[in-house]
Amino acid sequence: MESKICNLATQFFEDLKSFLRRCLFFILSVGPMPKHIAFIMDGNRRYAKKQNLEEGAGHKEGYSALMNMLRYCYEFEVKYVTVYAFSIENFKRRPEEVQSTMQLIQEKIESLIEGEYVLSQYGVRVYVIGNFELLSNSVKLAAKRAMDATADNSKAVLSICIAYTSTDEIIHAIEKTCEEKSEEFRVLDSSGAGYGLIGLRCNGKNKGKSLIDVEDIEKHMRMAVAPDPDIIIRTSGETRLSNFLLWQSASSLLYSPNELWPEIGLRHLVQAILAFQRNFSYLKMRREQN
């Protein structure tokens, strides 16, 4: 009986919080809202140390924080969310740590497909972005299953970057572009048609003549599934990109709260959105002035 009342009370408070968030979104959406937010989930290990937890526990807390942030983002109609789960550089860590992190990632991807409420409620399609050759078979399989299971969802997108670095992504895109274009060049060469492979000119005068353009590289990027991020949030107060979305961050607002990733909450998201809205009007004003 008591537990039934307890459950009802919990449910009531959850519904109330959800309602308050809807009101908050209503107010925020008077201004421009970001369409794509990317997160660098930094600080799980430091959190575990700070709270005197065992080593893997920080990542578990981080996962709960991630689920909350996803819920808030999708409630705020942020269509694209990208998270930096594991960098190629993280393979440099101790093998036991890499192993346990990979294990956790695999478990969490599987639970995402099997029972996670957030994905189905918001119609989220999952992409796993990274250099799959560096992943173990079991993680690769879990990733492919997650992508297949959510392939029909179309309301929102979650991109999980695993075994990812931006430099690896750019190199891969350039390799693919060169492969594609070198065939074209050989054909043109042999037909004697000739071409002007002049470097891209910013004033666009010779743009038509250059056979490789920014769009050619972009279409081969692993992150081509989403537009450029409006906001990149990195927790734990560090202000660096750590090889995340370098190409795509050209115009992104960089926001770095001091809290560690498991400590992130709704207020940080709201602060980031408000900062985005302030900068948005300034940028718009500058464009109008010019």
Next chain:
Amino acid sequence: MAAMPSFQIHPSTLKHQRFPNAPRNKLLSPNSCCPLFSLVSKASILSGTRGNGVLLNCLPPVENHADEDLGSLPPDLRKNSMPSHVAVIMDGNRRWAQMRGLPSVSGYEAGAQAFRTVVDLCCKWRITVLTVFAFSSDNWTRPKVEIDFIMELLERALRDELQQLTRKKVRVSIIGDCTRLPKPLQVLLREAEETTKNNSQLHLICALNYSGQNDILQACQNMALKVKDGLIEPEDINKFLLEKELETNCTEFPNPDLLIRTSGELRISNFFLWQLAYTELYFANSLWPDFGEDEFVEALSSFQQRERRYGGKSVS
């Protein structure tokens, strides 16, 4: 917003007159205005120029640092963890001028002064490479009058400063697409690079009409040509090959350790992209003309306190 006075190049640009000192941050912050200061500066500017438009001042004479103790660091900074390569986005010149009721061009003049201070400090503190973002590809949308002034300021600064830079053994390199710049400026830039190419004190890289994406694109185009000519296979392309093709291949430290952006803007704005993979980013609230030794020390001190892990485990 008050109308900007119309802009004319005044003959007094040929005179060396001290520009009104930029107020310290404590006198004027972005959120407040010091009306007394702006009245004083307007008066000093307008007093000699009735009916002749706006008085423009040349850069003040360079102070002689030759006999200072080179390499002496302020007490807040540690010698063994100074960055090798510092990059700076010199943002906020126009806002600085606007806050003082001055035309934008005065902001650029004051910005040039701050630039010279930072170059001097880098030489003094033995920083190996300094990259400054003087003009981005995105800046062409600014009013023509402003762009013309910036180009003219660059020309003037180069002509006046080349001797000083040579004396201080500063090597100048230019990155970005220079073909769109005025021809006389292009000639001067090539001359500056040629004259200073053997200098070894500070490597000053000026990014003019530079865009990070275009840098990667032109590197990709060069590599595509090599693939077409059979010199390399697509699968041979790796980050070392790419870095050799990027415009920052002129230095052995192509990736900045620290990027400073002034004026509180929290974005990269298509400047270095590839090169910023592990760069510590420092966003200073002060506008560029107000960025002096104190602010630079604060940025460097913040850099020295950071723990750079490059993806590995924390040392602590």
